[in-house]
Amino acid sequence: MEWKERMETLLKPLTSPSKEELRRVLQELNTTVKDVEAELGDPDGKPYYRKLLFHNKEVELLVMNWSDLECSPHNHGNSYGWIHVLNGKTEHTVYEVQDGKVPRAIFEEQRGAGEFLYAPVKGVHRMKDDQKSGLITLHLYAPPIKDMVVYDLKACAACVVSEDCGAWWPEETRQRVKELKLKA
Structure with missing residues (x-):
């Protein structure tokens, strides 16, 4: 069975x-990587390029290929899911969040090809390509991500971003659905 057919059958x-x-x-x-290589693209100055591979009201599957920039600390709103490292190595930082305060890093880990990371509901994390390793990740979330919160730790700010924005501070005002000021 071809990969795309297997994806549809399972999801x-x-x-x-x-x-x-x-x-x-x-x-x-x-x-x-061969299954998704045709879906990869230029991150164009962002931490990653992402491509939606499957979406319905229950789940979404995305593939991302990473630049040498780290994404901003973020959560996935009310979604939870798994990240499968297909290639390279990621540096993954998990944060503790207290209401109204800037998230605080609690641990950092490295994960390589073949490994999985869990992203819980409202869990804040950050990822980056560790040592320019050619990081490619596959992400499966339920339900599809909505109301993702992105944090700017230096500015003590956060915002809910539109669905067309990734885990970085939005450049376009329309992508900032709701802005939040945080305490240091």
């Missing part, structure tokens, strides 16, 4: 999938 039947079910499906996809 279409999902209904309110559990954390474990999402991981199982992402593993069963058995995705290689």
